[in-house]
């Protein structure tokens with residue numbers, strides 16, 4: 001973990017309530033995809049945890065949905081702001097588990113961490129496939145970005161307005177063989193993926209956090225391997241250890 | 245050179261800054277981000293006889309200038325704390341260790357204190373009779389002078405280490421409880437634990453925290469803690485550790501002027517992991533600003 005000051009470079013609206021922010025600062029503490037950062041926002045006591053979406057020569061990209069006070073304040077930033085951010089938090093996704101044909105499954109704002117993961121997997125010579133789940137056409141983001149990486153991208157919408165009609169689990173039916181599942185999204189989606197898929201998997205969870213770095217026990221959960229802190233021992237849990 | 249050394253019933257701290265129980269894990273984890281040997285002492289996570297998972301999540305709710313927590317004393321149990329956690333801390337840290345213990349009956353408090361008494365690395369025992377997040381335990385011992393005194397006497401009978409009783413602000417008369425502890429043989433008083441609080445999620449129209457009510461702390465409670473330290477200082481002769489909303493070196497000095505010999509920093513560590521280190525670093529400069537050469541001279545000075 002490292003504390004640092006980041007400068008907001010850009011803050012772009014991707015859909016009616018989802019934004020993409022790029023930041024410049026010291027990103028050395030970020031070790032792998034699936035980790036998150038914890039952002040201090042003026043006037044709010046607790047920091048806000050957001051996943052790393054991309055990392056490129058000192059430039060950090062995050063994608064966030066406006067749901068409350070903190071993300072609302074972030075959405076009003078237009079560049080030049082300086083943010084106090086803790087980086088390198090959480091265990092993240094380990095690419096060693098991937099096998100040759102990893103399957104990446106994201107729902108809503110669970111999609112962002114899969115982007116940096118996909119890039120890392122490609123660099124290691126793997127062939128990832130990605131399934132992106134959204135409610136409807138207007139909520140879709142990052143489809144083009146994944147396609148531009150040259151990987152097979154399956155979009156599912158609950159209302160069928162784009163791609164496969166249904167949930168991400170309906171997308172799984174379109175995929176042949178896969179060696180490992182990497183997933184992030186709302187808990188009901190994770191559970192559906194857990195039941196639907198047949199391989200091992202790395203599942204990224206959310207919890208309300210006090211610190212985000214393991215000090216307060218605010219984010220504990222039970223696993224088959226004992227109690228874990230989502231912020232430090234997670235957010236990624238292995239399929240075999242999950243207790244629903 | 246200013247003097248920041250203080251003395252808690254014979255135990256010397258190189259400065260009065262101590263991370264508060266429950267907000268600093270077992271301490272050694274923080275050594276990865278700064279040298280924890282800058283700290284005067286560390287109060288480690290509250291420990292019970294048996295291991296506890298604690299309360300269901302969500303356990304955290306944000307408030308203006310603070311947070312509500314409902315951890316429910318999650319800890320690995322006294323044996324593991326003694327055999328694994330304290331040795332791990334001691335291997336990277338040379339200063340004062342305060343072991344914070346809790347229980348659900350007087351026998352459990354006694355059991356834990358007796359065990360900790362045998363641990364050479366522990367300098368002070370802090371007895372938490374103020375946890376608002378567990379039923380039939382914790383705070384129920386801290387809300388009447390009789391119960392508080394009974395716990396104090398029981399733990400004092402099994403240890404010769406200095407015992408600080410940690411009090412809850414959720415009472416009508418903090419002074420009578422502090423006095424009862426002093427009469428029961430307490431070597432010092434830690435105050436305050438968290439104040440009870442509630443937040444409701446407007447979307448869900450239900451409390452944010454699974455356990456509904458939790459313990460409120462952070463910068464917002466500083467004046468409440470300060471007032472209680474001030475009142476208790478007038479009523480007891482034993483030293484006080486001032487806790488509640490401390491976030492800056494100025495807060496440390498204010499707490500000490502109210503009557504604290506040392507202070508603990510809780511919630512601030514969660515939002516600024518370097519909070520205690522920063523306070524320690526700033527303290528000499530702030531002392532000079534207020535023309536303080538020796539912190540011992542200002543303890544309780546606001547009463548004069």
Ligand SMILES: Cc1cc2nc3c(=O)[nH]c(=O)nc-3n(C[C@H](O)[C@H](O)[C@H](O)COP(=O)(O)OP(=O)(O)OC[C@H]3O[C@@H](n4cnc5c(N)ncnc54)[C@H](O)[C@@H]3O)c2cc1C
Nearest residue numbers: 049050051063064065067068069070071109206207208306
């Ligand atoms: C490891 C992790 C990674 C995340 N990554 C992303 C991401 O990449 N993009 C994204 O849009 N969102 C992400 N989230 C969710 C994001 O943290 C919340 O949406 C955000 O904290 C809401 O803040 P707010 O002030 O707008 O909402 P408010 O409701 O005003 O927040 C009040 C409090 O509740 C907490 N909170 C509210 N919702 C959540 C939630 N879902 N999870 C955890 N805490 C919450 C806030 O942090 C704050 O402490 C992630 C959460 C976690 C735990």
Ligand SMILES: Cc1cc2nc3c(=O)[nH]c(=O)nc-3n(C[C@H](O)[C@H](O)[C@H](O)COP(=O)(O)O)c2cc1C
Nearest residue numbers: 264265266290313372436437461462488489510511
């Ligand atoms: C997340 C959290 C966990 C806590 N756990 C304990 C505990 O185990 N034992 C204890 O005596 N106090 C515990 N406390 C109370 C603190 O030690 C401290 O008394 C209180 O938070 C007030 O200080 P603050 O305003 O600086 O946070 C906890 C507080 C928080 C925020």
Ligand code: FES
Nearest residue numbers: 210211212217231
């Ligand atoms: S949020 Fe503090 S331990 Fe996870």
